[in-house]
Amino acid sequence: MTLVSLAAPDHDIDMEPVLLSFHAPVHDLDVVAQHVVKEGVSARLREWHRQTGARELVYLATCQRVLWMVWGGDPSALDPGPGVRRYEGEEAWTHLLAMTAGLESANLGDREIPGQVKDALQQARQVGVAGEEAQTAIEDVIREGQRLRARLGLADGSVSVATAALRHLSDGLPTGASVVLVGVGPMTQYLAERLPELGFRVAIANRTRGHAHQLAEPLGLEVVDLGDLQRDPGPFDALVTATAAPEPLFTLDAWQTLKRPTLRILDLALPPDSEPGLEQLPWVHRVDLNAFLAQTATVRARRTEAAQKAEPFLAGTAGRLRHRAEVRARKRHLASAQERLDAAWGALEAEVKGLHGHLSHLDESQHLALQSILSRGRTLAFRALAQTDVKPVEGGEAVNP
Numbered sequence: 001m002t003l004v005s006l007a008a009p010d011h012d013i014d015m016e017p018v019l020l021s022f023h024a025p026v027h028d029l030d031v032v033a034q035h036v037v038k039e040g041v042s043a044r045l046r047e048w049h050r051q052t053g054a055r056e057l058v059y060l061a062t063c064q065r066v067l068w069m070v071w072g073g074d075p076s077a078l079d080p081g082p083g084v085r086r087y088e089g090e091e092a093w094t095h096l097l098a099m100t101a102g103l104e105s106a107n108l109g110d111r112e113i114p115g116q117v118k119d120a121l122q123q124a125r126q127v128g129v130a131g132e133e134a135q136t137a138i139e140d141v142i143r144e145g146q147r148l149r150a151r152l153g154l155a156d157g158s159v160s161v162a163t164a165a166l167r168h169l170s171d172g173l174p175t176g177a178s179v180v181l182v183g184v185g186p187m188t189q190y191l192a193e194r195l196p197e198l199g200f201r202v203a204i205a206n207r208t209r210g211h212a213h214q215l216a217e218p219l220g221l222e223v224v225d226l227g228d229l230q231r232d233p234g235p236f237d238a239l240v241t242a243t244a245a246p247e248p249l250f251t252l253d254a255w256q257t258l259k260r261p262t263l264r265i266l267d268l269a270l271p272p273d274s275e276p277g278l279e280q281l282p283w284v285h286r287v288d289l290n291a292f293l294a295q296t297a298t299v300r301a302r303r304t305e306a307a308q309k310a311e312p313f314l315a316g317t318a319g320r321l322r323h324r325a326e327v328r329a330r331k332r333h334l335a336s337a338q339e340r341l342d343a344a345w346g347a348l349e350a351e352v353k354g355l356h357g358h359l360s361h362l363d364e365s366q367h368l369a370l371q372s373i374l375s376r377g378r379t380l381a382f383r384a385l386a387q388t389d390v391k392p393v394e395g396g397e398a399v400n401p
Contacts, residue, residue, distance in 0.1 A: 015055065015133055015329040016322065018075040019087040019095055023065030023104065024293050027083060033271040035066040035080055038244040042127045049129040051077045056134040060120040062113070063161055063187075063242075063270045063289055065104075069096075071133055093141070093318040093325075100145030102154055103303075103310055112162070112186060114142045133332075137325060144317050152309055162187040164292045165240060165266050166194050172264060173237055175199040180224060180233070182206065182241035182249065184215045187268050191240060192219055203236070205229055207243065230254055233263050242268035252277040259283070268292075348374070 022032045037044050041059070049057050054073035060066065068078055075086075087095045095104065100117060102110045121138050124130035165187070169179065178201040181188040192215060195202045203222040206212035212223045231254055233239055241249065250265070252275050260283055267274045267288040278284045362370070
């Protein structure tokens with residue numbers, strides 16, 4: 001009879017995530033931008049999944065970070081380049097927790113991170129490279145991160161790039177100024193809702209005009225043609241851009257012959273949507289992500305204070321997250337072992353049936369006794385498996401301790 005091993009592969013037992021990350025303020029934004037994938041993400045997810053042999057994989061790219069979360073397999077096969085930060089074990093859970101609470105963001109207490117993580121998870125699940133463990137782990141981390149945020153007093157005073165941009169515009173422009181928002185992502189959606197409340201005239205542009213209408217029409221905003229803006233920013237006092245374009249949309253070559261009043265550009269995209277060379281034009285005042293993420297002495301002091309307050313909570317919560325992941329892994333292993341045990345008993349019962357001709361000398365009571373032994377053996381085997389840990393031994397077999 002063929003023996004069926006009940007031992008699970010190592011990556012089934014140890015299902016804690018390994019993280020690979022480039023993120024501000026640890027890395028320069030130029031370094032982060034080199035690893036941002038905006039087009040063909042589905043294909044890249046499948047390729048990373050194949051390269052690593054991971055059980056599950058999630059990729060997150062924001063204006064401040066790129067992060068690979070890898071369960072099982074060989075995360076080092078990603079080889080994203082020099083300087084990448086690697087987190088595993090308790091350190092990985094601590095980093096995820098601090099990230100979702102906003103402690104790892106260049107803007108302390110960034111509120112947008114949980115939503116961005118959920119979007120990354122959803123995309124990975126749609127592609128088929130992430131499953132139940134990634135979802136459960138990420139939801140668990142986000143829930144604990146929200147609790148930590150409340151404990152640290154970041155729940156109502158946190159800052160995001162979008163809120164920093166809103167403050168920049170409201171402080172730098174006169175009431176009634178005209179602003180065009182390029183893109184339909186979360187940051188431009190936030191500004192599209194808030195800027196009119198402050199008395200600004202707002203228009204929307206996007207590479208896909210239909211998406212611009214979907215954002216603009218419920219808010220009663222104008223839609224303008226992106227191609228026209230790329231040739232000439234026209235009557236606008238400010239241009240805010242945050243798209244997923246892989247190359248700059250606004251270039252020095254297109255605008256260098258124009259003469260016009262001052263235009264304030266807020267480039268919130270990574271990689272940038274506007275060429276830095278535009279700053280050569282006397283009428284352009286350009287601000288990019290680096291300016292919003294620059295740490296002042298006040299921000300550094302707040303970060304240090306928050307880190308000190310968070311330290312005891314991070315350690316305890318990371319331990320709980322890790323324990324819950326280990327419990328889930330043991331349950332998965334038990335379920336897998338039960339499936340293999342069921343297959344083994346099924347094979348044994350089929351083999352006994354195949355010996356019917358050789359057992360013809362048995363009378364009916366003896367046949368019934370044999371069936372009873374097989375049934376009783378199956379029951380006892382499953383009971384023993386449920387009550388004890390199944391541990392692998394040499395040769396790939398499994399025994400009960």
